[in-house]
Amino acid sequence: MNMDNHPSSTLAAFAANLRYEDIPxxxxxxxxxxxxxxxxxxxxxxxxxxxxxxxxxxxxxxxxAGGEAEVLISRERTSPYFAAMxxxxxxxxxEQDDVHNGSVFHPAAVVFPPVLAMAxxxxxxxxxxxxxxxxxxxxxxxxxxxxxxxxxxxxxxTGTAGTVASAAAVGRLLGLDASQMLHAFGSAGTQAAGLxxxxxxxxxxxxxxxxxxxxxxxxxxWLAKEGMTGAQRILEGKQGMAAGMSRDADPxxxxxxxxxxxxxxxxxxxxxxxxxHTHPAADALLAVMRDNKLVADDIAQVVTRVHQGAIDVLxxxxxxxxxxxAKFSMGTVLGLIxxxxxxxxxxxxxxxxxxxxxxxxxxVSMLIDHEVDSAYPARWIGKVTVTTTDGRTFDGRVDEPxxxxxxxxxxxxxEDKAMRLGLYRDGATEAEMRQIFDTVWSLTGCTRVGxxxx
Amino acid sequence: MNMDNHPSSTLAAFAANLRYEDIPxxxxxxxxxxxxxxxxxxxxxxxxxxxxxxxxxxxxxxxxAGGEAEVLISRERTSPYFAAMxxxxxxxxxEQDDVHNGSVFHPAAVVFPPVLAMAxxxxxxxxxxxxxxxxxxxxxxxxxxxxxxxxxxxxxxTGTAGTVASAAAVGRLLGLDASQMLHAFGSAGTQAAGLxxxxxxxxxxxxxxxxxxxxxxxxxxWLAKEGMTGAQRILEGKQGMAAGMSRDADPxxxxxxxxxxxxxxxxxxxxxxxxxHTHPAADALLAVMRDNKLVADDIAQVVTRVHQGAIDVLxxxxxxxxxxxAKFSMGTVLGLIxxxxxxxxxxxxxxxxxxxxxxxxxxVSMLIDHEVDSAYPARWIGKVTVTTTDGRTFDGRVDEPxxxxxxxxxxxxxEDKAMRLGLYRDGATEAEMRQIFDTVWSLTGCTRVGxxxx
Numbered sequence: 001m002n003m004d005n006h007p008s009s010t011l012a013a014f015a016a017n018l019r020y021e022d023i024p025x026x027x028x029x030x031x032x033x034x035x036x037x038x039x040x041x042x043x044x045x046x047x048x049x050x051x052x053x054x055x056x057x058x059x060x061x062x063x064x065a066g067g068e069a070e071v072l073i074s075r076e077r078t079s080p081y082f083a084a085m086x087x088x089x090x091x092x093x094x095e096q097d098d099v100h101n102g103s104v105f106h107p108a109a110v111v112f113p114p115v116l117a118m119a120x121x122x123x124x125x126x127x128x129x130x131x132x133x134x135x136x137x138x139x140x141x142x143x144x145x146x147x148x149x150x151x152x153x154x155x156x157x158t159g160t161a162g163t164v165a166s167a168a169a170v171g172r173l174l175g176l177d178a179s180q181m182l183h184a185f186g187s188a189g190t191q192a193a194g195l196x197x198x199x200x201x202x203x204x205x206x207x208x209x210x211x212x213x214x215x216x217x218x219x220x221x222w223l224a225k226e227g228m229t230g231a232q233r234i235l236e237g238k239q240g241m242a243a244g245m246s247r248d249a250d251p252x253x254x255x256x257x258x259x260x261x262x263x264x265x266x267x268x269x270x271x272x273x274x275x276x277h278t279h280p281a282a283d284a285l286l287a288v289m290r291d292n293k294l295v296a297d298d299i300a301q302v303v304t305r306v307h308q309g310a311i312d313v314l315x316x317x318x319x320x321x322x323x324x325x326a327k328f329s330m331g332t333v334l335g336l337i338x339x340x341x342x343x344x345x346x347x348x349x350x351x352x353x354x355x356x357x358x359x360x361x362x363x364v365s366m367l368i369d370h371e372v373d374s375a376y377p378a379r380w381i382g383k384v385t386v387t388t389t390d391g392r393t394f395d396g397r398v399d400e401p402x403x404x405x406x407x408x409x410x411x412x413x414x415e416d417k418a419m420r421l422g423l424y425r426d427g428a429t430e431a432e433m434r435q436i437f438d439t440v441w442s443l444t445g446c447t448r449v450g451x452x453x454x
Numbered sequence: 455m456n457m458d459n460h461p462s463s464t465l466a467a468f469a470a471n472l473r474y475e476d477i478p479x480x481x482x483x484x485x486x487x488x489x490x491x492x493x494x495x496x497x498x499x500x501x502x503x504x505x506x507x508x509x510x511x512x513x514x515x516x517x518x519a520g521g522e523a524e525v526l527i528s529r530e531r532t533s534p535y536f537a538a539m540x541x542x543x544x545x546x547x548x549e550q551d552d553v554h555n556g557s558v559f560h561p562a563a564v565v566f567p568p569v570l571a572m573a574x575x576x577x578x579x580x581x582x583x584x585x586x587x588x589x590x591x592x593x594x595x596x597x598x599x600x601x602x603x604x605x606x607x608x609x610x611x612t613g614t615a616g617t618v619a620s621a622a623a624v625g626r627l628l629g630l631d632a633s634q635m636l637h638a639f640g641s642a643g644t645q646a647a648g649l650x651x652x653x654x655x656x657x658x659x660x661x662x663x664x665x666x667x668x669x670x671x672x673x674x675x676w677l678a679k680e681g682m683t684g685a686q687r688i689l690e691g692k693q694g695m696a697a698g699m700s701r702d703a704d705p706x707x708x709x710x711x712x713x714x715x716x717x718x719x720x721x722x723x724x725x726x727x728x729x730x731h732t733h734p735a736a737d738a739l740l741a742v743m744r745d746n747k748l749v750a751d752d753i754a755q756v757v758t759r760v761h762q763g764a765i766d767v768l769x770x771x772x773x774x775x776x777x778x779x780a781k782f783s784m785g786t787v788l789g790l791i792x793x794x795x796x797x798x799x800x801x802x803x804x805x806x807x808x809x810x811x812x813x814x815x816x817x818v819s820m821l822i823d824h825e826v827d828s829a830y831p832a833r834w835i836g837k838v839t840v841t842t843t844d845g846r847t848f849d850g851r852v853d854e855p856x857x858x859x860x861x862x863x864x865x866x867x868x869e870d871k872a873m874r875l876g877l878y879r880d881g882a883t884e885a886e887m888r889q890i891f892d893t894v895w896s897l898t899g900c901t902r903v904g905x906x907x908x
Binding site: 049057060062079081153154183187190191192193194196197201204208223233238241243 | 514536645648653681682684685688691692698
């Protein structure tokens, strides 16, 4: 086997050789945080039509065969392939799963489903699960950065880079050597797919993309273990992923500070259940209201100062007709924040047209701000100016939105978020969620990963 | 549902509404020919490492659940998803399956595996099987033509267009209406993948591509029946397949003479088990030897007159080191033809270095020919000049290689080829193959498609 030194092989060797002991403590703790955050998101996909259709497919095509891997939304046991597929479908539905800003990639949705499924199937330890997840994050984020902005204009990076991320994670769990890992990358990359065209019709493909990235990557790693060979340079080769699907790929991104830069720790948690472009202003408004002890009725006007991208994506503040539209309405998001102090899934579902929320919504406007726009996308600054009914004016500002690495969620905040997601569609009971918290926070002592739910 | 008239929706409506009665008799007979030809190819994949690895995966991940669908190489019964996956993996291994020249697409390998699997699972009739296969061919070939030459430079069209072909075929079998069929196209197109990069390393991805196209397309159609929605313009939309994976896509190809041009009937059978670029010269040599009653020992020199592409792909006539290389050796192919009268899988395996074959091989040369080169790729003309040991010279010529639509295989020739493929790796016995011939030739009278093998 020719293992010439090139970016694909360097990255594959890193993933294959990554040891638990090599990973800094804060990165391991963050990996546990991300794992809990993912469990909540996966449970919140319960009942969604597209997710349940994929679960039904898995059941019809062999899922009844039993197995050790757990489908979180149904508590069925099945093979790791189908568990990865269904949990992958469920993970991104509530859009509360994590995001890596630089690669515009949602790692948890495509890394944890195959990792948990294969860990349960082979009886891996908690430390092995964590190590595999870190391998998946480090590989997937770098592949996303490598594929670049031109890729993201047409392709859903979470689907494409996600397939390689899943293969890396499962490959680590299966103990692939560097050569086998490179074959797994080859088989994963040649399956990588996912097009944004579905957005135009608000179609269900996002669930299909995460389901397939998770299960296709697992397939690639499993086959590599069996001796299946793949392209040695699937990422940067002349007929590889970048050649076919990018115009600005940068191979140096694939190996950027491997082992010293931990991309996993750069991943952001989503705090509000709304479009990310609303988060900086929402946090700034929260800060103003908290610092000045304001309530919703005090508000006469809110001017948000934003980047151009926010105006492009969110558009004019109008009356939303659906929950989905409400999540892209800056006015509605700030209205929920003002009335409830949060803009979570339940607040959107129950109150996006609440008269108190609508009253604030209609007082919100957006203005482009030079500082905010210049800093974007490296930094997502939030600025608001609030005028009260009694004529006072307050300026609020956050330099990093809640959930970003410099303003991350505490474990109590993560538990609170996961609890809300777990209860949201009756994915789990409060007691079950508390049991899951214990399981996740004690993962490093776990000798054999078992089921999360009874 | 907005069913605006655009190429994707027109093509989807054609596939959904195609009736057995609408298909001309010669097209139906050719579909039966292609079906038998595929069965032989699928059986010949038995024992191949990459194919058996995928079969093992299917078994491990739920294939033991049983079901009505048949894995031809192992005679196991499983779900249609896994049967499509494994039979798809097996179909292209021997490289004896059919090819459509204009789209550079191998339809049988991605259409018949999901069609047979789903037909067995739902108990469809023989006529329904044929109608579904025709829908798959007509859609897949047009999608391949639409994606164009630029697509083929990086992407394996059989994997990409093949996913949509599989969805169209299975969708027809499941009775999707035009709207559901368009959703199935959306879910198929957004999964479409397959990169040529593996060729550089002679890796196993070709088997993965046909396996995944067959099973992913089936998944897309099944989900559409369940209500899963997909992009309405996955083929030609601004963030669809062509936008991401082609620079010369022509949407008019998608709807080219739907219902009057039958692209299935343009599909070529492979007659020799060698690189297609050797076929015209092999047929011309066969004609010269037959017409002039020559044997191998009579040959002093063979000059083949070829197109530039043949020289580029085949290179100099040297001594091949492997069976695979032998299939790209013009001299070896002509040597087998001269000695055995055929260049089939068994001849390559057993005799590619036979001294009698090598003796002819070393007398073969290639020269570029203006007429042949100008006609390519629309026509593959074969020309040879044979000089005998007693000083005579014969010119041979074929205008269309054996297996192309204008020089197709008779049913006895198809049976002979299928028999050799079936026996090649003990995929079936002679008696079983004869039973299969009866089954295929009487397909239109079959009320419920059952197993092909006991």
